[in-house]
Amino acid sequence: MLRVFMSVVFLTAALSAGTAAPAGARASGCEVVVIAVTAGDIQEDAAGFDEIWVKVAGSWFPTYLRSIRVNEGQTLTNSDLNNPRATKASVTVSIHEDDPWPKANDVLGSFTEDCSDGGTGPGGAVQTVGSGGVSYTVSYFARPV
Numbered sequence: 001m002l003r004v005f006m007s008v009v010f011l012t013a014a015l016s017a018g019t020a021a022p023a024g025a026r027a028s029g030c031e032v033v034v035i036a037v038t039a040g041d042i043q044e045d046a047a048g049f050d051e052i053w054v055k056v057a058g059s060w061f062p063t064y065l066r067s068i069r070v071n072e073g074q075t076l077t078n079s080d081l082n083n084p085r086a087t088k089a090s091v092t093v094s095i096h097e098d099d100p101w102p103k104a105n106d107v108l109g110s111f112t113e114d115c116s117d118g119g120t121g122p123g124g125a126v127q128t129v130g131s132g133g134v135s136y137t138v139s140y141f142a143r144p145v
Helices: 002-017
Strands: 030-041 049-056 059-061 068-071 075-077 085-088 091-097 106-113 125-129 135-144
Touching (some): 030 049, 030 091, 091 125, 091 135
Antiparallel strands (some): 030 085, 049 059, 091 106
16 A cells, blocks of 8 residues: 555656646647556456556556566556656557467456546545456546646
């Protein structure tokens, strides 16, 4: 819990220090930073864990070639996931379950943020994604830039 709190404090400071669109100017993009991912109900019940990637605007985290193991109820922090973030006009965040080759990986859920509502504010936001008994909660910040 302390790690999640420290990640939130660090990322709040980092986002506050960045350059935002000037008042009255139209933002050209949306910066999204994933703070944490919590496995509510995993897909691989028999194994007792999932191996996941977080995909943010086309980039894979922790890395393209390395997923990360997560147990049911476990929270992965921003640093566990190698700082997933992106800035684009619209940012899609998705959770993927890593399956052994040649089986295709599963998309467990996704959402899109475009900052059209002004972003999340300093408190961030939470999205729960998943279907068929699988659920992951993504905590994130978003702001127009």
